[in-house]
Amino acid sequence: MAADPFAGAVCPIPISRYPEVQLAHGGGGRLTDQLIEDLFIPAFGNPALGARHDGARLELGGARLAFSTDSYVVRPLFFPGSDIGALAVNGTVNDLAMCGARPKYLSCGFIIEEGLPMETLWRVVQSMRRAADAAGVTVVTGDTKVVDRGKGDGLYVNTAGVGLVEHPHVIAPMSVRDGDVVIVSGDLGRHGMAVMAAREGLEFESAIESDCAPVAAPALALLDEGLAVHCMRDLTRGGLASAMVEIATASGLHLHLDERAIPVREDVRGACEVLGFDPCYVANEGRFVVILPADDADRALAVLRGFEVSNGAVRIGTVDTTPAGLVTLRSSIGATRVMDMLSGEQLPRIC
């Protein structure tokens, strides 16, 4: 064996506290954040990664590009309203759109557990193709690995995507300003509850289907309309709350949300109550927030409401300066509390 090149160096994560990776390190909440801040950013540190956005903004060969990746480990592979294939396409398409980029090309890496029915793989691939067509992207390169039985869970899918940035704005948490408003593109919590119901075999009064969908069209329409979009963020793992906390932290500003304005369908709210979930922390796969100057809010709402995927867009909050770096929520009974990131794991393997 070669000499250990790591001799003498020390892992920066306090291993007395987390000597092993926990499920919550992948949950999109506090522990994911720690892993990124304490392990990945120090190792790979560069401005693109440090911006803590859904994707990286790059200049290459004179072109302005966005580049993003996600792996998908959702269980089960098929659930009401969508499946891992459509999720893997829409998730990466939406991350590119949140950078203000027009999604163009995807790569696709499959990690298949030996014994997966060929028919299942085929159904997933067909779903990816339909999702790619719907989102206007092309899958141009891919890879397949097979792992032995008991070393996977049917199928994991990675996609990476490249998009084109056609405008000069820097759409990122650091662009958020005092006086901005926060708009959400539609009702929250459906993806997480749909996956949960499918996994646990639960039956709710009405069928809750995932909101999984591409949101690039309405997101880019805001830019085409000339609106001064400061930040966009899709509300996946960790839900609205985690996205808001990340933006407040990165911008150093105060986001104030009105709980009564946050749209949650009655059946989703009921299912969340039964299971003990807060809809603000449940994952969505076709919802995003837009933060922009108050003067542009009405036009932004009009643009968003022109698309089916965002026709439930509403204003849910405002941005000011204090308390700096925090998110506060005015509840339906009028009390105000600080909204924090998820500290543990609420719904593992939701995406």
Next chain:
Amino acid sequence: MAADPFAGAVCPIPISRYPEVQLAHGGGGRLTDQLIEDLFIPAFGNPALGARHDGARLELGGARLAFSTDSYVVRPLFFPGSDIGALAVNGTVNDLAMCGARPKYLSCGFIIEEGLPMETLWRVVQSMRRAADAAGVTVVTGDTKVVDRGKGDGLYVNTAGVGLVEHPHVIAPMSVRDGDVVIVSGDLGRHGMAVMAAREGLEFESAIESDCAPVAAPALALLDEGLAVHCMRDLTRGGLASAMVEIATASGLHLHLDERAIPVREDVRGACEVLGFDPCYVANEGRFVVILPADDADRALAVLRGFEVSNGAVRIGTVDTTPAGLVTLRSSIGATRVMDMLSGEQLPRIC
């Protein structure tokens, strides 16, 4: 549940023969090829994917780019000479280089099994950083997912890469011409045997270390030198043989190799004999073939030998027209036989 959108459609893979995914579907040989031809290309069909190259060539925003992805599921995570982290960087860097692109940016997706020691993740990430620095690429975006205990195998890593194409050549199997020669950049079989030895706890007479290394510098130097490179291919899963068969099939030409000229270290040859492997089918992670006109061969060899990673470059074969689409090998005893792809799985989870 929604109506099944797949009703009436039929999976094109003959499920009577392979109703389930086999390990060999990920082995880089015949079954991987069938999966790509029968399932992925029909679903995603587009010219970039159909070119069957290591990556896709794209035009975006006026820039000529290459885009590639691979997932890494090697077992064990650390092995003589390298580890999954360096492999994940070099593998994608090399795929971009084989498209004639200068590798620039990587994405990185981790799928971690709950319970992985944090120290192990940290060592892998440090190794990725060193490999990225050595290859001149930047990791700009990433993702972490955690799966429950028993649903993974410690760590799987996906990387995708974007590179810049700075020359007008189409470096691809279809550019190969009658009269070309085949050059290999160095000795074969080390990566596969190093992983095998680490996995099985074997001890050979001498330590066999993986050849894992970035090859972009010598590959791009050939282009900078103005040589008419027709095709390059790195010799990973499936080894030299699978790469040669893919190129012969795609070009419709005949590749004729001289077994005596194919460089294999004595200790590697011995280990292969003991274990019943053919070094031409064993994976490498720092070796590639170059196919170019005979007139350019001497200059190409001189360029390659100027780099440490390719200082063992030699000529191993020629290209002509018949038998069309086949690879033949003249053995050390003078007999000629057809070289085929691996039909089963030789070394699972080698990369």
